[in-house]
Amino acid sequence: MNKFCRSVIVLLTASISFLTVIPPTFSQQIRQINIENDWRTSDPDVPFSELVKVNNSLGNYYVVFDKNYQKYGGWITAGTELGVITRFTYDEIDIFLYRKDRCDGILGCLGATQVQQGGETIDIILGSDVFTLYGDNGTFPVSPQLRKAFQNLQGNRNMRIVINKTLNNDIGGGTVNQLTKLYSLVDSLASNSINDKIALIPVSQQEAELEKLISNIIPSVVKVQTNFGDATGFILTKNGLIITNRHVVSRSNKAQITFYDKTKVEAVVVRRDTNADIAVLSVGNLSAQLKPLPICYQKYPNLGESVIAIGNPLSLSNTITRGIVSGIRETESQTLIQTDAAVNPGNSGGPLLNKYGEVVGVVNARIGGAGIQGLGFAVSIINALDNLEMTVDKNLSGQLNNCGNPIIGIEINNPQETRPLPLLQKDLSPLPPLK
Structure with a gap:
């Protein structure tokens, strides 16, 4: 040998x-x-x-x-x-x-x-x-x-x-x-159907100060705990659906969810997708008002666009890092957003967000090692929701921004129809497969 x-x-x-x-x-x-x-x-x-x-x-x-x-x-x-x-x-x-x-x-x-x-x-x-x-x-x-x-x-x-x-x-x-x-x-959970629709959430097109933006996002990010470690997730719907990575809950059908206010509840895994590395958990209809994050479901981020990652790396709750979109990478089964925002074990399942607080990806991996820095990856939220076959409920009046969300303060009277994801062609030509 x-x-x-x-x-x-x-x-x-x-x-x-x-x-x-x-x-x-x-x-x-x-x-x-x-x-x-x-x-x-x-x-x-x-x-x-x-x-x-x-x-x-x-x-x-x-x-x-x-x-x-x-x-x-x-x-x-x-x-x-x-x-x-x-x-x-x-x-x-x-x-x-x-x-x-x-x-x-x-x-x-x-x-x-x-x-x-x-x-x-x-x-x-x-x-x-x-x-x-x-x-x-x-x-x-x-x-x-x-x-x-x-x-x-x-x-x-x-x-x-x-x-x-x-x-x-x-x-x-x-x-x-x-x-x-x-x-x-x-x-056993690869083909479960999810009946809940993604509700549109109005967002401001005025770039907010980072401190204010984070204060609006943090209550929607949760800690996901199993017998095998801590990871991250975020609220997807008001009815209690939480999204994370499949590898976080692949050995367990249940997990403990800790909200920002330290409330702890048990969640049941309702869907796992092997190809996109995405899972959906349900905490049911809680008495507390859940605050989903707005989803950028209609547009891939641009190269060089500012992004924020929030998660629980090494069990350090609600750690915030920022960077840019370094690339959009295609594999056989995933569309990955590459970023130089620092991510580490425990960040998996956490949101990658744009400067308006809209989710563009679900953090799932990083490449590091001797002499290598700044290679983090997130599964595109478009890729994730497409694999989950979830739809957007657009029964809300308002002018839509590039991500497909209503703009705060601008009203119109022609709400859009419900339609499946994804809704658009990619802004970028496919890049070489991720190695």
């Missing part, structure tokens, strides 16, 4: 992500196991190369474990064992590296075991295709393209994971066969 080394680029998301699923017909044959201890050891008590359902106090999820190791020496002189343990879930690939010393063929390894998380970049070679994933501390979000490749896999089933561009980890055919089953699972 090659020497372990550090990559300079990582892609970070706010929380560990797993999937609650409706298993297909083969689920009747899936073994259920309990993991009482952390699997990140050199000899975890888990089955390898088998699709299993894990039951523990933190939740249930489907997983495939793989172990690959190689021994050097150990017969005449003390040898060394180097190994890689990989955990595959629907949403993530976790890699754990270990080294055992003073190993021989009779007594095993008697020396100390050194462990380390599996780097910050991996290249997955599946047949003739290569997929590059960026992560943090050995955890890598699975892309929709990689899932699709497993679902369509035929013929050549050779698979290799190259860790940090240096360490080769071959994955056996038995594990690959189980991964085709894992990535064929279907989220």
Whole structure:
């Protein structure tokens, strides 16, 4: 095995992500196991190369474990064992590296075991295709393209994971066969319909002072808490719908919502969209008046336009950062708004807003690392609402601005009809796919 080394680029998301699923017909044959201890050891008590359902106090999820190791020496002189343990879930690939010393063929390894998380970049070679994933501390979000490749896999089933561009980890055919089953699972909340419509909210076209603008926005931003960490969301409708990232609640059907006034309520996940990384939660009809944020549903932001990100990075509630729109990026399943506004784990699900306080995106990731700064990303709100198949209720008189919202103080008498999103062509030509 090659020497372990550090990559300079990582892609970070706010929380560990797993999937609650409706298993297909083969689920009747899936073994259920309990993991009482952390699997990140050199000899975890888990089955390898088998699709299993894990039951523990933190939740249930489907997983495939793989172990690959190689021994050097150990017969005449003390040898060394180097190994890689990989955990595959629907949403993530976790890699754990270990080294055992003073190993021989009779007594095993008697020396100390050194462990380390599996780097910050991996290249997955599946047949003739290569997929590059960026992560943090050995955890890598699975892309929709990689899932699709497993679902369509035929013929050549050779698979290799190259860790940090240096360490080769071959994955056996038995594990690959189980991964085709894992990535064929279907989220039970992927097709739920949302009947609520997005109500238009009048906005001022006079650019407000930042302090006043923030004071109007903050009450609509919430903290989303699960057993796996803190993230962010914001109020979408007066009827109690809250939007966040799917990866924030992918392992749980419930979450605790903390409002700006410290009120805490339980929310139920009503929709998850894998492709756009968007989820919708419901807190029901509360006695308190909920204040949705205005949505810029009719226009992508311009390059260089000022934006604000609000969230709970590292559990620091209602942290505000500002920057500009650095680019509009297209992937196979997402339209991403690139920004240099600082975002960190915990910002996921929070709003990215323009200078009038209208939501243009839902923060979901950043790229950082040694020598790299200022690469944050948000899922376009147009992309998000389009995937959720939500409509806008335009039963409100008023002249509309470029985002499609009424302008405060200007009245007309021809309210617009309700129509599905999105409503326009993009202002920018498609840019190269996000790498």
